[in-house]
Amino acid sequence: xxxxxxxxxxxxxxxxxxxxxxxxxxxxxxxxxxxxxxxxxxxxxxxxxxxxxxxxxxxxxxxxxxxxxxxxxxxxxxxxxxxxxxxxxxxxxxxxxxxxxxxxxxxxxxxxxxxxxxxxxxxxxxxxxxxxxxxxxxxxxxxxxxxxxxxxxxxxxxxxxxxxxxxxxxxxxxxxxxxxxxxxxxxxxxxxxxxxxxxxxxxxxxxxxxxxxxxxxxxxxxxxxxxxxxxxxxxxxxxxxxxxxxxxxxxxxxxxxxxxxxxxxxxxxxxxxxxxxxxxxxxxxxxxxxxxxxxxxxxxxxxxxxxxxxxxxxxxxxxxxxxxxxxxxxxxxxxxxxxxxxxxxxxxxxxxxxxxxxxxxxxxxxxxxxxxxxxxxxxxxxxxx
Numbered sequence: 001x002x003x004x005x006x007x008x009x010x011x012x013x014x015x016x017x018x019x020x021x022x023x024x025x026x027x028x029x030x031x032x033x034x035x036x037x038x039x040x041x042x043x044x045x046x047x048x049x050x051x052x053x054x055x056x057x058x059x060x061x062x063x064x065x066x067x068x069x070x071x072x073x074x075x076x077x078x079x080x081x082x083x084x085x086x087x088x089x090x091x092x093x094x095x096x097x098x099x100x101x102x103x104x105x106x107x108x109x110x111x112x113x114x115x116x117x118x119x120x121x122x123x124x125x126x127x128x129x130x131x132x133x134x135x136x137x138x139x140x141x142x143x144x145x146x147x148x149x150x151x152x153x154x155x156x157x158x159x160x161x162x163x164x165x166x167x168x169x170x171x172x173x174x175x176x177x178x179x180x181x182x183x184x185x186x187x188x189x190x191x192x193x194x195x196x197x198x199x200x201x202x203x204x205x206x207x208x209x210x211x212x213x214x215x216x217x218x219x220x221x222x223x224x225x226x227x228x229x230x231x232x233x234x235x236x237x238x239x240x241x242x243x244x245x246x247x248x249x250x251x252x253x254x255x256x257x258x259x260x261x262x263x264x265x266x267x268x269x270x271x272x273x274x275x276x277x278x279x280x281x282x283x284x285x286x287x288x289x290x291x292x293x294x295x296x297x298x299x300x301x302x303x304x305x306x307x308x309x310x311x312x313x314x315x316x317x318x319x320x321x322x323x324x325x326x327x328x329x330x331x332x333x334x335x336x337x338x339x340x341x342x343x344x345x346x347x348x349x350x351x352x353x354x355x356x357x358x359x360x361x362x363x364x365x366x367x368x369x370x371x372x373x374x375x376x377x378x379x380x381x382x383x384x385x
Contacts, residue, residue, distance in 0.1 A: 002029075004029070006032065032054070042056065054076060056083070113138055156228075169235070174211075213346060241295060262285075
């Protein structure tokens, strides 16, 4: 039986991880849970899965959580970033699943790797901020990093078809989000409710906005560069509105291998948890006849400049990808709070990217400093917007 610590248990990915665990109680058990501020749902999860340790994001909520749990849990509740790192390095865990959103995932991921845990990664920001550092740690500590994002899971599966040295291109698919056909003028007036209405996937608020701007795909480009050890010019993005082809790998002989499936996150989650086995999930099967046409198109970099910004940050190297991510987190939060318009998200990120101080991408403290600098600069840009 595989013992799991789950970071971000109350989010969309976290709940899907627990759904898979619930479906296969003989194969997985939860030994650690962490969440942000949703203590009511976290308490229900703790009562159901009975982990050894539980962490809540805000230390001020420890007492609230403890009141919802049996007295025995008082000594098992930790909090904040330190709490996440403790859950990520529990001695009893075989594998850690990082399903948190944002830069908060970096240090717990490092803690898990350094504790010798395999890592199931849904937190793309970990590799965006510190891709080289993380992959060097993976090799140093001899652990496995298994992708959970549907696109990276698809690439991971397609790479089973050939040798890594024969890979010519990695092709990431993007749904195009809810604004794929909108004009530039319409995008400028887009509301947060409209941006959150993803046509194919049920996702958290931050990821939904990133999907609408195509920044999510840009972050995935950076993630793929490190995860699969390919150069940026080997990574292409195509818009695929149906979200049936989750990504593709082209080999040097011209063969293109794709992974297809219904848009359900339990599929890539289960594959990461059970790799190299596959679990019978009991989901509806993909019917190509019912799908009808599958279409592909080039992304529009004029209307959705965030994607090119990610390529630019990757080309700059150093701590620029960390700055890109931090500025985007702040800008997305400002948009959701009604402080800026939709198209201003990319404008603010672009401005911050040019202003942040460059530094060594293998220096963890420099990465964290760039994250903070970019957040400060982004808030300043928002104040001027």
